[in-house]
Amino acid sequence: MTKLRHRSISLAFAMLLLAGGARAQTAEIEIGYRWLDLDGSEAMYRTQINERSGFVLRAFTMLSSSESAAADRFRIDAVDLGSSPSGALRLEAERDGSYLLRIGYRAADVYSALPGFANPLLSQGIVPGQHTFDRNRTTFDADLEFIPGRRFSPFIGYTYHRSEGPGRTTYSIGQDEFRLTSDLDDTEQEIRAGTSFRFRRIHGQITQGWRDFNGRERFELDAGEASGNNTVPILGRDITISSFTRDSRTDVSAPFTNAFVIGEVNPRLRLVGSFVHLSAETDGLEDEALSGSLASFALGRFFGGLDESIDSRASNTTWRGEGRAEFSLRDGIDLIATYRKRHRELDGAAALRSLFIDTVTFAGADRRDLEQIHDARNAIERDDDILGVMVAARALGPFSIRAGYRQTMEEVTLIPDISQIVVAGNDRGTFERTVRTFDTTGLFARGGLSVGATLQFDRADEAIFRTDFTDRDRFRLRAAFARPRFRIAATAEQIDRRNDIEPIALDNQTRMYSGDFTVAPIAGLELFASASRFDVDHLFSIRRPQTFVIDTSIYLEEGTAFDGGVSFFRGPFLVNVSGGRFENDGTTPFQIDRFRARVVYDFRPATGIAAEWSRDDYAEDGARFGNFDASRYGLFLRYRR
Amino acid sequence: MTPKATGRVTLLLVLALAAPLPAPVAQETPVPQPPVQELPGQIPAQEPAPQEMPEPEPEQATMSCGDCHELAQTFVMNPHARGAVENGVVSNGTCETCHGDGTAHMEAGGDPSLIAVPRGRGGADGICMMCHDTATDQKSHRASVHANSEAVNCMSCHSIHQAGQRRYLLAENDPVLCATCHSTQTASFRGKPFTHRLGTGTMGCTTCHEPHGPAARRSALRTTASGEMACAACHQEKNGPFVFEHGAMAAGDCMSCHDPHGSTNPHQLKRATVAQLCLECHSPTTPSTAGSQPPSFHNISNARFRNCTTCHVAVHGSNRSPQLLK
Numbered sequence: 008m009t010k011l012r013h014r015s016i017s018l019a020f021a022m023l024l025l026a027g028g029a030r031a032q033t034a035e036i037e038i039g040y041r042w043l044d045l046d047g048s049e050a051m052y053r054t055q056i057n058e059r060s061g062f063v064l065r066a067f068t069m070l071s072s073s074e075s076a077a078a079d080r081f082r083i084d085a086v087d088l089g090s091s092p093s094g095a096l097r098l099e100a101e102r103d104g105s106y107l108l109r110i111g112y113r114a115a116d117v118y119s120a121l122p123g124f125a126n127p128l129l130s131q132g133i134v135p136g137q138h139t140f141d142r143n144r145t146t147f148d149a150d151l152e153f154i155p156g157r158r159f160s161p162f163i164g165y166t167y168h169r170s171e172g173p174g175r176t177t178y179s180i181g182q183d184e185f186r187l188t189s190d191l192d193d194t195e196q197e198i199r200a201g202t203s204f205r206f207r208r209i210h211g212q213i214t215q216g217w218r219d220f221n222g223r224e225r226f227e228l229d230a231g232e233a234s235g236n237n238t239v240p241i242l243g244r245d246i247t248i249s250s251f252t253r254d255s256r257t258d259v260s261a262p263f264t265n266a267f268v269i270g271e272v273n274p275r276l277r278l279v280g281s282f283v284h285l286s287a288e289t290d291g292l293e294d295e296a297l298s299g300s301l302a303s304f305a306l307g308r309f310f311g312g313l314d315e316s317i318d319s320r321a322s323n324t325t326w327r328g329e330g331r332a333e334f335s336l337r338d339g340i341d342l343i344a345t346y347r348k349r350h351r352e353l354d355g356a357a358a359l360r361s362l363f364i365d366t367v368t369f370a371g372a373d374r375r376d377l378e379q380i381h382d383a384r385n386a387i388e389r390d391d392d393i394l395g396v397m398v399a400a401r402a403l404g405p406f407s408i409r410a411g412y413r414q415t416m417e418e419v420t421l422i423p424d425i426s427q428i429v430v431a432g433n434d435r436g437t438f439e440r441t442v443r444t445f446d447t448t449g450l451f452a453r454g455g456l457s458v459g460a461t462l463q464f465d466r467a468d469e470a471i472f473r474t475d476f477t478d479r480d481r482f483r484l485r486a487a488f489a490r491p492r493f494r495i496a497a498t499a500e501q502i503d504r505r506n507d508i509e510p511i512a513l514d515n516q517t518r519m520y521s522g523d524f525t526v527a528p529i530a531g532l533e534l535f536a537s538a539s540r541f542d543v544d545h546l547f548s549i550r551r552p553q554t555f556v557i558d559t560s561i562y563l564e565e566g567t568a569f570d571g572g573v574s575f576f577r578g579p580f581l582v583n584v585s586g587g588r589f590e591n592d593g594t595t596p597f598q599i600d601r602f603r604a605r606v607v608y609d610f611r612p613a614t615g616i617a618a619e620w621s622r623d624d625y626a627e628d629g630a631r632f633g634n635f636d637a638s639r640y641g642l643f644l645r646y647r648r
Numbered sequence: 649m650t651p652k653a654t655g656r657v658t659l660l661l662v663l664a665l666a667a668p669l670p671a672p673v674a675q676e677t678p679v680p681q682p683p684v685q686e687l688p689g690q691i692p693a694q695e696p697a698p699q700e701m702p703e704p705e706p707e708q709a710t711m712s713c714g715d716c717h718e719l720a721q722t723f724v725m726n727p728h729a730r731g732a733v734e735n736g737v738v739s740n741g742t743c744e745t746c747h748g749d750g751t752a753h754m755e756a757g758g759d760p761s762l763i764a765v766p767r768g769r770g771g772a773d774g775i776c777m778m779c780h781d782t783a784t785d786q787k788s789h790r791a792s793v794h795a796n797s798e799a800v801n802c803m804s805c806h807s808i809h810q811a812g813q814r815r816y817l818l819a820e821n822d823p824v825l826c827a828t829c830h831s832t833q834t835a836s837f838r839g840k841p842f843t844h845r846l847g848t849g850t851m852g853c854t855t856c857h858e859p860h861g862p863a864a865r866r867s868a869l870r871t872t873a874s875g876e877m878a879c880a881a882c883h884q885e886k887n888g889p890f891v892f893e894h895g896a897m898a899a900g901d902c903m904s905c906h907d908p909h910g911s912t913n914p915h916q917l918k919r920a921t922v923a924q925l926c927l928e929c930h931s932p933t934t935p936s937t938a939g940s941q942p943p944s945f946h947n948i949s950n951a952r953f954r955n956c957t958t959c960h961v962a963v964h965g966s967n968r969s970p971q972l973l974k
Binding site: 032033035054055068070072080084085086087091092093094095103113114115119121124125126127128129130137138144146164168170176177178179184193195197199212214216218220222236237253255257259261263265267269277279281283284285287288289291293317319320321322323325326327329331333335338339341343345353355356357359383385387389393395397399401402404405406407409411413419421423424426427428429430432433434436438446448450451452453457458459469470471472473474475485487496498500508509510511519520521523537539541547548549550551552553555557560562564566568570587589591593594595597599625 | 724725730731768769770773783784785788790791793795796797798799800811812813815828829830831832835836838839840841842845848849850851862863864871873874875876882884885888889890891892893895898899900904912913914915918919920922924927928929930931932933934935936937938941942943944945946947948949951952954955956957958959961967968970971973974
């Protein structure tokens with residue numbers, strides 16, 4: 008059990024003790040133990056699911072009122088703390104008119120070790136790939152509002168976020184790639200303070216915040232990886248690294264201001280204004296030292312080591328202002344007008360000092376150390392102006408309709424560092440694009456039947472980046488019919504993205520369909536079934552880098568999912584059984600079968616036990632390096648009141 | 649802490665829960681109920697009809713809603729009853745805030761036609777919006793994509809009479825509730841192998857989406873207190889600012905490469921292989937579009953060069969390498 012899980016359980020325990028003095032009026036807990044039985048690729052199982060053997064606080068909810076002076080309402084919710092891949096705990100305490108306190112804790116295991124993804128060694132049967140991580144992410148939030156509901160309600164907030172743990176990555180140097188171990192420790196803290204305000208017809212909020220990010224990462228050469236990926240000698244010399252260390256430090260300071268104000272001009276007209284300003288600055292320092300036998304075609308030399316230090320600084324200023332008018336023409340008919348402006352600018356500079364040690368020309372002469380100094384600069388600026396108007400008629404009997412028009416004007420200015428340019432061309436300058444969007448949604452509801460349709464058309468005059476569309480159409484249709492004992496629903500969605508500018512020739516179509524059916528033939532029994540289909544047809548021209556010939560990039564998804572299940576409840580018994588299959592026949596064919604069963608028996612009115620079985624069977628076509636079959640068995644004690 | 653010690657802590661936890669809950673039980677929760685789904689457009693489940701009106705006794709000056717409606721008893725923990733509970737009972741005035749004057753209803757022996765039951769758009773606009781027609785920079789009940797209509801209204805998602813077991817009186821927990829209408833997105837989360845872990849308490853649909861968000865805002869996405877995309881709330885290390893920012897971030901956002909609703913591809917990427925994803929941008933084919941630097945003439949028929957991120961590891965941006973090599 009990791010430290011993270013210890014902390015989760017301990018925190019839950021502390022919360023419980025804290026709550027002990029309160030008078031609980033509603034409480035629920037489910038706690039127990041889960042066993043994992045895994046066949047196949049543990050790496051893929053942990054990447055996708057990662058439920059492990061151990062104690063789990065599956066659910067905990069307590070609402071209470073108290074007659075103490077401290078709080079007249081108290082609530083704790085906890086979910087999946089312990090051996091689950093992610094869990095959360097929330098606490099709320101309030102004394103009416105005095106304060107409102109919200110505390111949150113979230114923990115997640117972040118794991119990735121993919122056998123076939125970005126793995127240049129897959130054909131040699133070496134799995135998983137060279138990029139893996141096994142990290143923990145924890146977040147703690149606390150917000151305290153004083154005298155809520157008064158004319159001025161000040162508040163303070165604090166967020167602590169940490170991501171830490173080991174990983175593996177690669178480094179390309181000297182005509183080879185070497186696998187490195189990484190030890191990461193990123194922390195981020197944010198402090199917020201501000202006040203809400205309420206006057207007769209005006210209310211709003213202003214927040215001033217400060218966010219600090221501190222990233223630390225140390226890299227070392229992974230054991231047994233001195234030879235790198237490239238086993239072919241370069242100009243007759245084997246490329247190796249005998250020692251490697253890199254220490255990297257990144258500090259980001261980001262003060263921000265966030266404010267909004269709302270004016271109720273009269274009962275029919277409401278004006279909303281908001282403004283956010285963020286000014287972030289990054290300071291980076293990195294030291295790297297390595298020795299070995301390496302080659303550089305840029306230098307035209309072999310070299311025996313590198314001593315590199317990098318001092319970097321980036322600043323990012325972002326602001327967004329928005330104004331919105333909501334005008335009620337009559338009951339249920341609203342006119343909404345919006346104007347939003349976004350601005351973002353980035354300036355980056357890095358001083359890179361590289362000392363190549365013991366360099367020798369390819370001919371074997373002129374042994375010396377060479378120092379390279381690179382003063383790199385990069386700048387990006389982006390502006391967006393968005394103007395929109397919408398009419399919503401919501402009171403047309405069983406009908407309602409919303410129709411809108413938006414115009415987005417984008418302007419991007421790029422000034423890249425000269426070293427980023429491989430082929431000179433349109434790599435710098437100012438690019439503009441205007442997107443016009445027509446959007447309408449219609450809804451109908453009567454007698455248990457509801458139907459909704461959405462159409463959206465986007466038309467752009469230019470593409471700033473080659474992946475930008477010039478035409479995008481979105482369609483969505485949903486229909487549902489519900490009676491007390493059954494419900495049937497179906498949804499169809501389609502998104503078409505095109506860019507006909509030759510020779511970009513982007514043609515992407517995504518279609519999603521789903522249907523579900525639920526029936527409760529007798530009291531206590533419910534059956535459900537659903538089916539879904541995902542289709543992606545994607546054609547896009549690309550240029551093959553080795554030949555510079557234009558070719559077509561094809562990507563297909565043909566996913567089909569079926570799910571079904573039964574829920575039965577009688578007396579002290581509750582049984583839920585469900586199963587499903589997801590099958591993808593597209594570019595990466597695979598199949599997943601999922602099965603869930605849960606039986607609850609309440610041997611006393613408030614107390615019971617629950618037994619669970621979950622099974623996920625993942626099977627890839629082809630290499631099958633990632634296949635797994637994982638069953639989890641759980642036994643839980645329940646208490647409800 | 650050893651597993652044995654952890655077990656002891658857990659046992660203590662169970663005992664601690666059981667012990668300090670003596671408590672005035674408003675109503676003993678009997679046996680588990682299968683989840684009830686309230687559907688958009690469906691009239692909210694009516695409370696059970698009054699069984700039989702007790703004859704008013706001469707000395708009984710007033711009647712309470714709770715005399716007939718058990719819901720009035722469980723309502724004491726409902727946020728709407730805050731400040732209106734006396735001796736463990738909700739005052740009639742609390743019920744009458746939404747249901748109107750109940751005197752005639754009571755005097756007629758519980759005649760359901762003599763009590764107002766807010767339903768549909770009219771009920772939601774007329775009753776709920778009396779107090780909840782508020783707006784912030786991120787939400788508005790009038791301009792929202794879910795603004796009250798007959799098909800979708802407050803009662804489609806909120807179950808008003810519950811004892812507050814679910815936060816915000818939701819009829820079901822997120823994401824089960826959202827799945828009622830947004831079934832294709834839910835099917836993607838449920839079926840596809842690489843997804844965010846929805847429904848585990850750390851994440852739900854509302855982590856990224858504001859259900860009351862204005863329709864004009866793309867997918868009603870939330871922003872953080874600092875005005876950044878919801879992704880930054882958890883993935884701050886990918887957010888920079890970087891000296892050498894990846895164009896995909898500068899010109900677009902995380903969704904340029906990732907599909908947050910689940911993917912058949914690792915890391916929730918939009919393409920199955922790294923080279924394909926990268927080459928779709930890094931293919932200079934026309935002088936009219938920006939950037940699109942080619943990948944240095946690498947021979948991507950060779951596995952060593954087909955996996956771009958083997959060398960260009962800092963795909964989210966770098967402070968060290970203009971080519972995002974570290």
